[in-house]
Amino acid sequence: xxxxxxxxxxxxxxxxxxxxxxxxxxxxxRGASPARQRAYAAVGVVGEVLITLGxxxxxxxxxQLWWTDVEGNRAQAEIVRxxxxxxxxxxxxxxxETGPLVAEPRRDEPPVMAEPSHATTFATIQVPRWAGEPxxxxxxxxxxxxxxxxxxxxxxxxxxxxxxxxNFALAGHRTTYAKPFNxxxxxxxxxxxxxRTSDTWYVYRVTSTEIVMxxxxxxxxxxxxxxxxxxxxxxxxxxxxxxxxxxRERFIVHGTFDYWAPVTDGTPAELLPAA
Amino acid sequence: MYGWLWxxxxxxxxxxxxxxxxxxxxxxxxxxLWVFPAVAPFMPFNETTVGE
Numbered sequence: 001x002x003x004x005x006x007x008x009x010x011x012x013x014x015x016x017x018x019x020x021x022x023x024x025x026x027x028x029x030r031g032a033s034p035a036r037q038r039a040y041a042a043v044g045v046v047g048e049v050l051i052t053l054g055x056x057x058x059x060x061x062x063x064q065l066w067w068t069d070v071e072g073n074r075a076q077a078e079i080v081r082x083x084x085x086x087x088x089x090x091x092x093x094x095x096x097e098t099g100p101l102v103a104e105p106r107r108d109e110p111p112v113m114a115e116p117s118h119a120t121t122f123a124t125i126q127v128p129r130w131a132g133e134p135x136x137x138x139x140x141x142x143x144x145x146x147x148x149x150x151x152x153x154x155x156x157x158x159x160x161x162x163x164x165x166x167n168f169a170l171a172g173h174r175t176t177y178a179k180p181f182n183x184x185x186x187x188x189x190x191x192x193x194x195x196r197t198s199d200t201w202y203v204y205r206v207t208s209t210e211i212v213m214x215x216x217x218x219x220x221x222x223x224x225x226x227x228x229x230x231x232x233x234x235x236x237x238x239x240x241x242x243x244x245x246x247x248r249e250r251f252i253v254h255g256t257f258d259y260w261a262p263v264t265d266g267t268p269a270e271l272l273p274a275a
Numbered sequence: 276m277y278g279w280l281w282x283x284x285x286x287x288x289x290x291x292x293x294x295x296x297x298x299x300x301x302x303x304x305x306x307x308l309w310v311f312p313a314v315a316p317f318m319p320f321n322e323t324t325v326g327e
Contacts, residue, residue, distance in 0.1 A: 044276075044278075045276045048276040048277055049276065056306065059303055059306055059307075059311075060306070060311055060314075063306070063307050063311040064311070064315065064318075067307055144316070144321075145316070245320075246320070247320065247321075
């Protein structure tokens with residue numbers, strides 16, 4: 001389209017179109033028999049139906065690849081806003097420091113909440129590596145109709161909760177429906193993954209990434225890759241589709257627990273611009 | 276099909292074109308709001324969860 005030769009040849013085509021169309025429309029009039037006229041009309045209708053279906057197919061693509069993101073981002077932003085959780089404190093105006101308080105990392109036994117009921121949003125996830133990505137809601141369950149398509153990130157039922165011993169396993173769309181895990185391949189070992197519940201921050205660090213077949217569900221076992229083993233560590237696992245726009249494989253990110261902090265203590269350094 | 280529609284719409288060409296444009300928009304809006312969300316789960320590329 002952009003090269004001049006193509007434009008040059010396209011221009012004479014324009015007027016040439018005109019006689020063709022006239023000839024086509026006058027054809028039934030010249031064709032004497034009414035049967036032939038009906039046949040032409042029928043072919044015309046079939047053609048129009050096919051063209052309409054083609055246009056609708058493109059519309060479906062636009063809906064799936066673009067509109068589900070628009071709607072999903074709007075809905076998930078609203079969910080996070082509506083959580084109405086405590087805001088991490090900033091210093092008193094009289095204090096000499098400026099900006100939010102940095103939460104002191106705590107490495108003792110973190111508080112672990114009980115699993116909520118299905119489709120309940122109980123946490124949010126933020127990944128500093130994905131600069132520009134909003135805070136995403138995390139909800140209980142991983143089925144598409146009630147969680148992944150409408151609420152964003154899902155928590156595999158039965159896996160550990162944030163900060164718990166075992167594997168805090170999450171699923172999210174890589175493409176479409178606001179694609180919360182779209183940039184999962186950018187993660188590098190050591191990158192923080194910050195999860196917050198209503199009153200606690202949990203900071204995990206990426207330890208490895210891998211690509212597995214969808215049937216390899218042991219990646220979300222309490223000890224990743226070792227089903228049946230008794231966990232002693234606190235893991236996090238993100239699962240999403242791979243390659244993009246396909247469900248042939250799964251992209252997996254493993255991480256381990258670094259520290260926790262009460263929200264009343266401030267904000268984790270990982271989330272502050274200076275960090 | 277569309278020829279028939281065109282012949283049966285009232286008013287001058289401008290009005291007919293306007294009516295058709297509005298109708299096309301409504302059809303598209305209905306697809307985005309109800310039809311596509313309803314058919315999406317049946318699309319083969321949307322089979323992403325494995326039964327455990």
